[in-house]
Every structure is written in C-alpha cells, then in structure tokens.
Amino acid sequence: MQKRVIAALTALTLLAGAAPAAGQNAANWEIGPIIRGKNYSQGMPLRPQPTRTGWQFDFPVGSAAAGHVHYVTFRPGPIAPGSRIVVRYRVDGRTGTRFVPQESPHVPATVSLYFQRRGDNWSAKGRYEDFRWYAPAATVREIALGEHEISVPLDDPNWISVFGRTAALKPGAIEAALADIDRIGLVFGSPSARGHGVYATAPARFTLLSFRIL
Template structure:
C-alpha cells in the first residue's frame, strides 16, 4: 500500500510525512514545523556545517527559496548539501527539482575538490539514523541520482527528474540494482531529501562560483 503520495509543487506544500493520514491538528502542526525548518544547507555533523561560508538555511521568499554561492574561490566557501525533512518515500515514483541559477556574466562554477571537472547537481535522499561514517550498514544510508541524471550547474532555468526505479548510487558505490534491499529500507526510513553539489568524482563535495551567483529553488516535489 502506498503510504505517501507527493510533495506538492511549491515549497509551502506538505512533505510526504504529513500526507500520511493523521488527525487534523497533528497535520497542521507538522506543516508549521516544516515551513519553519525549510531548506537546510549543510550537512551538519557534530554540530558543525560542512558547507563553509554558507548560512544554515536558504532564504524563503514566498513559494521559492534561494541562496548565494560562495565566491570567488574555494577559500570563500562552498555549498554541499541542500536538504529538508521528509517521511517515508515508499511508493513514490520520482523526485523532481526545477531551479534557476542567476549570475554575473561569465560566472563559472567549480567543484572545490576537483576544480578541473564540471560542477554537478545530484538529487539525493538519506535514511534516518545515518552516522556519516559510511561503514557497514551505513554505506547504504545516503543515495544519489545516477550519473547520467545529474543536473547542470550553469546560469539558466533547469529541471531534473529522477525516477526512483532508476539505478541510484549509494555513498560508497553500491547501487539500487545491486543492493535492492538496502535501497528499499532507505526509502522506507527516509529522513531527508533534496540535492547536493559536487562533481562526477564527489557528488556532495561542494561547489563555489567565480563571481556573484544565486540559486533559486522554483519547484521541488516527490510524486
């Protein structure tokens, strides 16, 4: 039975967890909590953000949210993970992100770990209880979109759609096709969902800009 249906088309809509039937009062409280939390920029580990030079959260502006890339080089910082809380993703079909990048003419985006490579954006979700060590069972707690389904980090408006039956990749290289049980468990116990910045060789290892640039989340949903 499908326990969750969708994150609707704007940031103001209920997350998957809130669409599980609950008393009206509890559902309203969950909506208020999610709106207050918004999009977290991290990840946070042992109380410290792993996105240096970035605020803890994106700025919410009506039905959109935005943040500015650190610039002009890696010493100014880099953005890694942009996520928000979710409930189980069991039964969902795909994750969709539509976004816009605005920047000064000639702005470029570089992965801080591999600045000679192309910067990428990857849709992402994370299982509840991850200890960030990526050892043992925790090696399949973080999941990233397949390589061919990553989004561009270039000026303009872009949309990325990744089906949840595609071959998602775990943090140490296992895939949803080679470890289907672990992937299903991660969907059943999902805690955060969103997107990460990096490159082919390091999905969430951070990106910076060479000039002022802004990232705006226009639409995010799980269907």
C-alpha cells in the first residue's frame, strides 16, 4: 500500500510546470539542520528530490523513531531591505493523514519561514539570541493536504528571535541578521517549537512549487 501511494504522489509531481528558478533548485537546498556534525532531520536525505517546478520530500511515516523533518534551507546571497518572501507549496497524501510534531504530538504540526545570520553557533546565548528569526505567528501554517501559500515581508516587526522576542522589541537586530544572512527557508514543527520536527501518520509528500524573494 505504501509503495502505491508514493507512486501516485510521484505521478502528481510530474504533472507540474516549468524548470525551477535558482531558489527552487533542489541541489541548492539542505535538509537539516546540521549542528556539530549531527543532522537533526533524522531519517531524511540531505537534499530534497528535484521536480520540474522545484523540489519535494516524503515525510517520515509512523512515529518519531522513524524520523522527522526539521529545517529545509538554502543560501540566498544578499537580500534587499524591504523584500518579501512568497512561497507556494503542496502537500499530498491520503485523506485522514495526520502530521505530528515529534516533540509535542498533541498540538498541530506547522510549517513556517525563517532565516539565519552567518556564524550562528546555535546556543541562543548572548548575541546569538538574535541570529535566527522566525516568521510572524500570523503567517505560520498548519500542515494540511492541498496547495498553500505563505507571504511574509521581511520588514514586518512581528518576526521573532529564538526566545520569541519580536523585531520591534530588538531595534537593529533583525536588520543586522539580514545584512549578514546565511540561510533562509522552511521550518517544520509546532506553533511554539517552529523547527523541532514533524512526521506523518501515513505516506505523504511536501512539494515546493515556488520560493520567491521579491
């Protein structure tokens, strides 16, 4: 049964549109994060699979022990102040499939945007508290079957740092991170633990349709 479902998902992907732009090229993206040699996206490949529009990956199935996806990111290069990120994606799977945050299985699983400053040591201590920024709560999406879009301006004052402090409360911090940006992308987790990992209860696939920085 699982093989038949994955084959059907592959067929859906092959129906999609044109060649991917640079920010959608699967070879530029990494499934992680990798911290001190450990990849926290257990049971996942290092790269998503390329499609005609961008990329895709299959969620680990069944339990946290089977694996979980955390961060899917790429290095964007310089980003102009006042830019907006617009992401379109599709989630395919059987009706009734649940998406589960591996640390908090009783709450909804989510996908949202984030970016990270160069040189982060992942401690969140001292100045490193302001090296990772997560998109405003209003733009966080519960993972659900179907096609979806996330659109977030980078100058929104409601972006939050690691401990949930908004950019409005940290004058200059988000601007400094954007001026020295290292990675940007999608995080999978829960409303309060954005990038802490998600698995599915049945075979399911996440397909990036477009990732634009405008």
